Amino acid sequence: MKxxxxxxxxxxxxxxxxxxxxxxxxxxxxxNAATVKQTEESGLVTFYSRSRQEIWVKGDTSGxxxxxxxMAVDCDGDTLLVxxxxxxxVCHTGDxxxxxxxxxxxxxxxxxxxxxxxxxxxxxxxxDTSYVARLFSKGINKIAQKVGEExxxxxxxxxxxxxxxxxxxxADLLFHLMILLEAxxxxxxxxxxxxxxxxx
Numbered sequence: 001m002k003x004x005x006x007x008x009x010x011x012x013x014x015x016x017x018x019x020x021x022x023x024x025x026x027x028x029x030x031x032n033a034a035t036v037k038q039t040e041e042s043g044l045v046t047f048y049s050r051s052r053q054e055i056w057v058k059g060d061t062s063g064x065x066x067x068x069x070x071m072a073v074d075c076d077g078d079t080l081l082v083x084x085x086x087x088x089x090v091c092h093t094g095d096x097x098x099x100x101x102x103x104x105x106x107x108x109x110x111x112x113x114x115x116x117x118x119x120x121x122x123x124x125x126x127x128d129t130s131y132v133a134r135l136f137s138k139g140i141n142k143i144a145q146k147v148g149e150e151x152x153x154x155x156x157x158x159x160x161x162x163x164x165x166x167x168x169x170x171a172d173l174l175f176h177l178m179i180l181l182e183a184x185x186x187x188x189x190x191x192x193x194x195x196x197x198x199x200x
Contacts, residue, residue, distance in 0.1 A: 005077040006033060012048060013080055017090070020069040020083040021110055026090040027098040029058075031080060036071070043068050045084050064088035069117070085114075112178070112188045119182050132179060140183050147176045 006013050012030040019026055029047040031039070035055055038046045045066035046057045059065030066084035073080060089096050096103045122132040135143055150173040157166040181187060 001071060002073045003077055004033075004036065004073055004080065007078075010050075012050070013078060015047065015080040015082050017045065017066060017082045017084055019104075020085050021114055022104045023110065024097065024101065024104045025099070026066075026084075026086060026096075031082075036080075039068050039082070040071070045082055058090075059087065062088070062092070064090065066090070069114075115175075116178055116182065116187050119179055123182060135179060136183065140180075143176070143180050143183050147173070147180050150176050 004013055011032045013032070015029055015031045017026045017029065018024065030050060031046075032048045035046040035048050038055070038057075042057075044057050044059070045068050046055060048054070049056050057065070065087045066082075067087065069083040069085060071080055071082050086096075091098045091100075093100075095101070119132055122130045123136050125133040127134040127137045135146065150169065153169045154166070154173050157169045160166070178188060181191070
């Protein structure tokens, strides 16, 4: 991340918070060097209150936390874009955003990127607590075999008329394919790039 230009007088920088899944703008608050560090280390978005003159973790009072995903600095270095997964309404009024907007659904590409991020995180967890980690512990041959098994199940369900079973098997196939991509240190974006090249 490029250098942040905190205000020389206040030590603060405005932070625009965006829903990591839908891209919806949720709120605007301020951060200083300490809250930027705390956000990255704790995984919970943390701000500096100008009115109370103190650090505050969003959600400590309401339980409506912002789970940190990423942070970027704008071209001038004086504004942050914080992407997070909100737990409940963001505004103190009970609205989903501080502009009174309702929650928007995320697009399919955004969700798949988020799913890829979750798979990447769970890869390093204990096999005793995570199915994804357990699959990784068995090696790439087992992961590839699982993709093959799910593909066969999709074909079987496609021959019948139960749409619910078919879609569930398709979801299983896509999920395990993304695990295989992670095992090969690739992502869904790499696949999309190839598909875009074929559309030209």
